[in-house]
Amino acid sequence: MKNKILYGLTKFEKSANRYDWLGSGVYFWENDIQRAQSWAEEMHGKRAAVIGAKIQLGHCFDISNSSAKEILRIAYADLCKDLINSDAAIPVNRPHPKAKGNPDDNVLRYLDRVVIEHAMILVGDNEPSLFYDTVRAPFQEGFPVYPGSAFREHDHIHLCVRNAELLVDLFDPEEVD
Template sequence: MHPFHYCNVTVYGFHGCSAAVKSKILSGSAQFNRSANRYDWLGPGVYFWENDFLRAQSWARDMHGNSAGVIGAKIQLGHCFDISNSFAKAILKIAYDDLQADLSAARLSILINKPHPWNKGNPDDKVLRYLDKVVIDYAMAISQQNQPNNLYDTIRAPFQEGFPVYPGSAFREHDHIHLCVRNPDLLIDLFDPEEVG
């Protein structure tokens, strides 16, 4: 591992949820549920928008309407698989090639990413990341096999989403950095972002 990878950095993340879930988690009467959907592109864990309260709030309102909530968290990234980094992308390429070979030997086809099932947002977005999830899971399994004492605590990745911010722009309205926290011990401080300020 190259010494200059993204690790032991503290960031702020925002988790969209219902107001009821927010209240329970902030009061300590409940903990985050690990998301484990087939389309969760960074694999199982707790998902946060890095440094983007407004995006978390928008998502929560889309999902929960007037009963939406957002939880803020100070997150120690620990040992982070950062997909904005060339090292991580090289690992994903290897994982994809190995997975493709294994599936081909078993006469199985690989999954593909798909757009939103209800045609929400930009139809070019592939928000259901079935392919990316299996490749990430495969990469994490290989990593665990090769270095069982050096597991990844978090996965961090850029996500391009939405329509262009202005005509001709490569920036999209919902572009963001997504964090998947696999080790909940690194959620070092939870807070209500609507009460900060």
């Protein structure tokens, strides 16, 4: 599959799991091939593969930015109102089902995914010509790197590419110097 994607014979499949942190799209670790490889091996065993990409961010919903966080606050409030009015439960982020890693991480991001997807809808409703091509966010994950540290062993920046046309250059990271 890796070579088929690298040679343009097939496209990435968008991830659309209920727990995907940043909504539907193709996911990348920003500047961390080692972390991507570790995750791929954990998820896919011997079939694991990592593909690097140069990505044009396009119109990026960057959650490290204050305005994006404000949009998320508005989207959350609107979503809660909608769910309460329809007698539906508000999703909750949950820890790993096999108790892997730090139990405080809540790596199954059911709530975050729904809020981000709702934010994308709200933005589109208010500005029909606006489409976010990518979603970018820092995440704390894992146990502290050292006692008392705010740095975690798996902290990373995650990038969700919603517009696959912005994957401008794919490469095999094992072949890069």
